[in-house]
Amino acid sequence: MKKVNLAVVGATGMVGRTFLKVLEERQLPIENFYVMASSRSAGSTLTFNGKEYVVEELTEHSFDKPIDIALFSAGGSTSEKFAPIAAAHGCIVIDNSSQWRMDPEVPLVVPEVNPEDIAWHKNIIANPNCSTIQAMVALKPLDDKYKIKRVVYSTYQAVSGAGLAGWKDLENGLKGEAPKKFPHPIANNCLPHIDVFLDNGYTKEEMKMVNETRKILHNDNMRVTATTVRVPVFDSHSESINIEFEKPFDLDELIETLRNAPGVVLQNNSQENEYPLAINAAGHDEVFIGRIRRDESVESGVNLWVVADNIRKGAATNAVQIAEEIIKNMQ
Ligand SMILES: NC(=O)c1ccc[n+]([C@@H]2O[C@H](COP(=O)([O-])OP(=O)(O)OC[C@H]3O[C@@H](n4cnc5c(N)ncnc54)[C@H](OP(=O)(O)O)[C@@H]3O)[C@@H](O)[C@H]2O)c1
DSSP: OOOEEEEEETTTSHHHHHHHHHHHHHTOOEEEEEEEEOTTTTTOEEEETTEEEEOEEOOTTTTSSOOSEEEEOSOHHHHHHHHHHHHHTTOEEEEOSSTTTTOTTSOBOOTTTOGGGGGGOSSEEEOOOHHHHHHHHHHHHHHHHHOEEEEEEEEEEOGGGGHHHHHHHHHHHTTTOOOSSSSSOOTTOOBSOOSOBOTTSOBHHHHHHHHHHHHHTTOTTOEEEEEEEEOSOSSOEEEEEEEEESSOOOHHHHHHHHHTSTTEEEOOBGGGTBOOOHHHHTTOOSEEEEEEEEOTTSSSEEEEEEEEOTTIIIIIHHHHHHHHHHHHTTO
């Protein structure tokens, strides 16, 4: 496999540090490796594959050197400014922020779901929102078979989804300290508020789920609604997903379809109290699905409980899988 020069931008953050772990685990063929962040952490060091790397400050000149792939996780405004600079230098950017996701010129990719979209990139590829990624892995095989008509998402999202600051709010909140990141205490609480509120009364996180689902499944008319909730859990997002189909289905066959779907682990044995749990999904790359049951209130519908590590499959692992696809096609 061809060796590439690879940079991680935002390497000191929650997602960035996980990038380093996942890149090590999956042994990507890397020639030269660069870690970048803001001036705040420039000069500090990070260990990768047993070697120390000095964090460089991200500047307009960071991509003057030959870099084949850059994994960005440094926020929307950083991506807005620096992804086009990297792309203009011939570097393929895989971006974790929401900046480019709905740009019609930018593919939005979950490798198990729409790897074919990678082909039309113009040097920027967007990684979907964490809560969207895990839902897509569950929805795609069912859409292929039974054609989805409508989806209702209700999420239970971990504080790590709000970066290091979100994590600290829960850690400190459990000791009685006031929140700094969230508008209300997250300890012993549930906040029906992720990202900013929009004019239609939804939060931006909710509309990300709606719009990204349609883009990834290539169906602008799919009816989708969402309520996204921050819960006092450190790692892994849990989601209740209610799906209505165009076609009828056999429940056993639907369960087998999910069991055989790429990236899925089925935990669907309620009799034994076996169902996906945030604490068990944490640290893993798969999407865990259970509580599969017919929605008896509609003609053809099903309910799922879907859990995944939001920093791994919801961010770093998904982006690294995209990088693997790109490297495969570089031969
Ligand atoms: N957490 C999640 O579940 C998740 C999931 C999917 C996508 N994302 C996205 O990934 C991005 C990072 O999230 P996170 O949770 O890792 O946040 P985080 O823990 O707060 O880390 C932010 C990172 O961005 C760097 N950064 C900030 N401003 C910068 C600038 N002007 N130039 C260069 N680097 C800069 C920081 O560097 P310093 O150390 O120098 O401050 C740090 O490395 C966000 O866009 C987020 O929306 C997060």
